[in-house]
Amino acid sequence: MLSKNNKRPKRQPPRKVKKQGNNIGADSGELYPPIKDPNELVKITLIQYSPAEYYEDDFFSVEECQKAFRPGLMKWINIDGIHNPKVIERFGKLFSIHPLTQEDITYLDSRPKFEEYARYVVAIFKMLFFDKMIRSELLSILLFEETVLSFQESHGGDAFDPIRDRLRENKGRIRKMGADYMAYALVDAVVDRYFIVLEHLGEKIEQLDEEVLYNSNKGIVVQLHDLKKETQQVKKMMGPVREMVFNMMRSETDLITETNVIYLRDVYDHIQKVNDTVEQYQDSLNGIMDVYLSNNSNKMNEVMKTLTTISAIFIPVTFIAGIYGMNFNDQLPEYQWPYSGYVVYAVMVAMMIGMAVYFKVKEWW
Numbered sequence: 001m002l003s004k005n006n007k008r009p010k011r012q013p014p015r016k017v018k019k020q021g022n023n024i025g026a027d028s029g030e031l032y033p034p035i036k037d038p039n040e041l042v043k044i045t046l047i048q049y050s051p052a053e054y055y056e057d058d059f060f061s062v063e064e065c066q067k068a069f070r071p072g073l074m075k076w077i078n079i080d081g082i083h084n085p086k087v088i089e090r091f092g093k094l095f096s097i098h099p100l101t102q103e104d105i106t107y108l109d110s111r112p113k114f115e116e117y118a119r120y121v122v123a124i125f126k127m128l129f130f131d132k133m134i135r136s137e138l139l140s141i142l143l144f145e146e147t148v149l150s151f152q153e154s155h156g157g158d159a160f161d162p163i164r165d166r167l168r169e170n171k172g173r174i175r176k177m178g179a180d181y182m183a184y185a186l187v188d189a190v191v192d193r194y195f196i197v198l199e200h201l202g203e204k205i206e207q208l209d210e211e212v213l214y215n216s217n218k219g220i221v222v223q224l225h226d227l228k229k230e231t232q233q234v235k236k237m238m239g240p241v242r243e244m245v246f247n248m249m250r251s252e253t254d255l256i257t258e259t260n261v262i263y264l265r266d267v268y269d270h271i272q273k274v275n276d277t278v279e280q281y282q283d284s285l286n287g288i289m290d291v292y293l294s295n296n297s298n299k300m301n302e303v304m305k306t307l308t309t310i311s312a313i314f315i316p317v318t319f320i321a322g323i324y325g326m327n328f329n330d331q332l333p334e335y336q337w338p339y340s341g342y343v344v345y346a347v348m349v350a351m352m353i354g355m356a357v358y359f360k361v362k363e364w365w
Contacts, residue, residue: 042081048073049167049175056168062090074175075147076167076182078160082106082138082151095120095144105140105151112240114247120144121253123183123244126237127152127159127190130200134230136237139190143183143255150186159193160186180260187245188267194238194274198281201230205284212292220292228285235278242271313355317348 044059050073059065065077082088082105092102101122104110112125121143126136137153152158163185166174174185204227212220245268249261256264 040081040083042079042084042087044087045078045080047076047078047164047167049076050074051170051176054167054170054175062087062094066094073146074179074182076150077147078150078152080152080154082140082153088151091149095142095147095149097142101140101142105138108138108153110138110140112237112244114244114251116251116253121248121251121255123187123248125190125241125244128194128197128234128237129157130197134197134201134234136233141183141186143179145255146179148179148182148186159189163189177260178257180256181263183256184260184263184267187248188263188270191241191267191270191274194271197234198274198277201227201234201281202277205281205288209284209288209291212288212295224285224288224292228282231278231281231285235275235282238271238274238278242268242275245271309359312359313352316351316355320344320348320351 041060044062044065046055046057046059046065046068048055048068048070053070053073055068055070055073057065057068059068069075077091079087079091085106088102088105091097092099096119098117101115101117104113104122104124110124114123115121123141123143125139127139129135129137137158138151139153139158140149140151142149142151150160163174163182166172174181208220208223208227211223245264248256249264249268
């Protein structure tokens, strides 16, 4: 928000782009983890459940996690961190995950998509968060017959706390349904988080919309530019998610039952609304830019109008001063009169006042 003394605010530092090095010429399926401390542990959370049983454990080893598997229970395995290729490869070997899927799991610029394989299906898209500015994290959800794997970019928080609470407290139908319902619940939680992010973005746009009406400070252009970049980034990440959910609905895999297709339709409606909201925000930002340019144009017109009026007032005065400033060796008749100077001054002032009043009455000034 602009300060009261209309000083230009400091611009936010440019968003840091997450780098992953260079994989040009690499073999297909070669893992491409983000650049991060390789010694940082990967947290693995195993949740096993049925209508009557619930178990939750945290591990830092794939082997220890596998030993805790209980037969006959649905499993949700959440992996926090994709920076360690060995962990991804071990899960790939344990669940027969295709190398191309493993590559997509570790590639931060993976486009949101849904793919089918013989034993599983995979949905890859972005989670969004708002912390003064919008940030995103890659999320991959793999659905097997009785297991759901979710690979998160980091363990700095996610959108799944409501799902964990429902599982622990046995609320709703989540512990009574299959693994495909769990996968739907995860996708739905991420899409619901989009609305929270858009709400914060909308508040910033509304605040800027109010500021631009009363201020034409250059700081507004900076804020407007940053908001347009954020909105464009959100649209870029959310747009393909609609296609991803649509492909999930139309999938012929046996892993997604007809019962859960109905719930996916609800998610599709939500993501459609999200995309409509983003487009509305883009139109609002374009409108704010138009208002800003219009305000600046009006301000410039007012300045030119004032300068023109002042110039018009002084033109006849300048004319009179020019005549009496000519060198005629006191041959002008008024020079012989002792009060001629006062008369000329009075005429000049009267003309200036008269023209100023005339312009005011005509509303030219």
